[in-house]
Amino acid sequence: MGCCQSRTRGDPPKKREPSPRIDAKADLSAGSERALLGVSAAFLQALETQLRQQFGDEFDKLTTSEICTRYVMPLTKARACAWVDLLLEDPAQRPHLAPATVFVSHAWKYSFATTLATVLYHERTEVPGAYYWLDLVPNNQHAAVDLPYEWWCNTFQENIKEIGRVLLVMSPWRDPVPMTRAWCLFEMMHALNGQVQLDIRLPEAEVDGFVDALAEDSDAVMDMLVRVQAEKAEAFKASDRAMIFQTVEATLGFTELNARIKAELRGWCLEQALVAARAREVEDGEGAGFASFCMQIGKVLREFGEYEQALEYYGKALKIRLATLGEAHPDTATTYNNMALCLQQPGPNQGQYEQALEYYGKALKIQLATLGEAHPDTATTYDNMASVYDSQGQYEQALEYYGKALKIQLAALGEAHPATATTYNNMAGVYYNQGQYEQALEYYGKALKIQLATLGEEHPDTATTYNNMASVYENQGQYEQALEYYGKALKIRLATLGEAHPDTATTFNNMAFVYYKQGQYEQALEYYGKALKIHLATLGEAHPHTATTYNNMAIVYKTRASAPLTGTTFNNMAFVYYKQGQHEQALEYYGKALTIQLATVGEAHPHTGITYNNMAIVYKTQGQYEQALEYYGKALKIKLATLGEAHPSTRRVQSEICELTGA
Structure with a gap:
């Protein structure tokens, strides 16, 4: 099986021609050659x-x-x-x-x-x-x-x-x-x-x-x-x-x-994992070995936030296990459990809590019948179901199921086990949601102590606990302590999960909110911007987390409205309003930006052209095509003068005008 290729991000490297062999008479004594x-x-x-x-x-x-x-x-x-x-x-x-x-x-x-x-x-x-x-x-x-x-x-x-x-x-x-x-x-x-x-x-x-x-x-x-x-x-x-x-x-x-x-x-x-999975499927696409391999591949994909692909491979495993092992088998229960984990995660096709509970219910029924109440796998399912109830705001139900899980884990695994730490963490989250902050910090502290001893500092689970403790400090008004713990979480997540992961976006979002509460508006906007970039790439434009980040940015812009604002700031505010569907407010703030630009850099400046273009986009979205044409025309005149006819930005405006005029 061949190794895969990993490329750097950004522009693709230029294609290089094969090197010619050296002529026997060529002089290559020069050091550089x-x-x-x-x-x-x-x-x-x-x-x-x-x-x-x-x-x-x-x-x-x-x-x-x-x-x-x-x-x-x-x-x-x-x-x-x-x-x-x-x-x-x-x-x-x-x-x-x-x-x-x-x-x-x-x-x-x-x-x-x-x-x-x-x-x-x-x-x-x-x-x-x-x-x-x-x-x-x-x-x-x-x-x-x-x-x-x-x-x-x-x-x-x-x-x-x-x-x-x-x-x-x-x-x-x-x-x-x-x-x-x-x-x-x-x-x-x-x-x-x-x-x-x-x-x-x-x-x-x-x-x-x-x-x-x-x-x-x-x-x-x-x-x-x-x-x-x-x-x-x-x-x-x-x-x-x-x-x-x-x-x-x-x-x-x-x-x-x-x-x-x-x-x-x-x-x-x-x-490598996907290439291996495709090769295994060709060799043994219906056997128990391939089902087990799909479960492992699904876990890797899930750990990396690739929930759709993880569901695909868990689905392949489920099909085989239902056919070969039947419904009432612990391995089938494990498959249901893992599929439910993907379904409850954020994403365009996730957040399906009822379907997740249905799959967890199937898993629990099988586990109680085959493994019994006191088995760690049964505890895992209780834990997972509790997390769904927590997400739905059913906190008492969540604590009940977390309690069932913790009781089993303490008896079967002991205090110093990562699974026990996870349950402490989850229970702390419920206490946090209920406003019981001291209780939350106590349980987060139990989790952190276990994780540092068993997983180490540089592990995503440890980052989650730091992030959660920071949220408690934030809600208690201890902002410096909150930023310290968010910083610990961010460092680990950047190193282990990478920039383009929803968990990393969560930490950026959380830090932005603390900066906002401290009145550090530029820092807040910077971190919201980092979170927004990740949300757009991983969750899409229409996801609630993306909308929330737009909303948070709008709040920051509104709050700092009493401070002196630049044309760029008004432009950014207008963009946020536009993305929220508040078109009149978007036009109002683009107008403010335009007034400043005309007074400071003049009509024939590229930034002025950008604002005209943005206003045209809003008018087009509203169906005000005459107004859109007028502003696209103003933008085109500036772009032709400053960027030239061959520039991609100029061509985009020309294309918009052609679309509106039918030319």
Whole structure:
């Protein structure tokens, strides 16, 4: 089974033409050209054969660092030169050299055989004919120890930019060594920051192991992501580590770097899971093994907030289990339970509380008949049903069912268990909803103590508890304490769930509200904006959470109306009113923005053109087409003068006018 491809966000990388082989007479003595030379897969295959002959069985255990000191440096010792210098002088080797098309990012303290195997697998399955930049080849290893950090920094940064594609050797997948090495993270940062294509790859021999682990223990995937913390990376030189960390802080910062790396890894994990699921379905689409695999895939998808896809795979599992095990089987109950979990989550096709309760009811009936009242799985279903009652505002019913769950968990699992912590957390949430804040903090404290001991600080469940405690402090008017705890939650969620996750949006929203209560309106709008961006991407325009965020932004704008406002602020306020369907108020505030712009920047300014365009959109929405045409005309005149006819913004306005006039 092939590895998937993980790409950086943003503009797609430019397509690169295959590198031409080097002419035997070409002069590549120039340092800049030599520094960018890559080697072919055929060269690497021959190298592997030679190294196995020289080192025997020991080869598989040798690190890249050991290959450097025991093979490359003796080979180049006589001239104290780079390996590439010898290759360029050998007519038999020159056809295997060309400008590199793939930059290989790998850990020097890990097996060189694994790096070679990954590169060859990548060439065979992804980019036949590629030329790979391996630092062992073009860099002079005799001089490397004396080169300053600045040289390495500029070399890697410029080479990544010029080559345009990075292959990250991801091994072993449970605890990837590159994630612990400062230079690998430095290379990833420049790939991510420079919109360079990033391929995350396992060696072929580890792919099946990753898929098997998915089938047996999907929690291992989350655990791997939790362990990735760039600020804990090491380097051979302490000074290099310090300088790399300074560079990270000066560019992305560790929180953003962790978030971006984990976003890439999540994409890689999800794609691997889906590819594996499709392959398993072809092999055994109706067997018990495939049903179990679907359950694990569904769990991974659910953990990552992909509820629709999770439901699809849970549905496949349910169909098989009903046909092979029947309704009255614990595994069937588990499937109903997991489907209900997806149905009660926020999203365009979720929040279906009655259907969720129906599925939980089916699960509970089966569990009581087959496992009994005192079983942990029965407790889980009580817990889940209570969460639905809580969401519906039926707090006494919720506490009753949480109480049933807690009683079973304390007897069967003990106090110091994550499941017990979850129930404490949930009960605290009900007390919070009832306004019993001290009781809520007590139960959140019980949950946090267990989570820190069993899951650790950097876990999504721990983030949830911090977030919940912050909400209590907020409602008690302890705003600084609230921001501190929301900050703890946000840091963990960005690192483990990523920016584009509904839970991350929730924390942004909560922090925005605290800033609003403190009168820090600009900060509040910034954080509401972050939440809105996530809601639009994950939940859609028509979701209640999206509408609530628009409403909250409108409240902030209204509240700060007594302060001096700019045309931009009025424009933003108008946009919020427009999205809420309050068209007259939108026009009023666009009018205020226009008045300021005409007085300060004039008629012929691009910002004035934007406001005319926005007003035209509102008039069009209202069906006032004559008025819309008038304002589109004003906008078009400005855009033609300032942006030109070929600009996409100008063309959009022309298209709107054509639509209204039927031209």
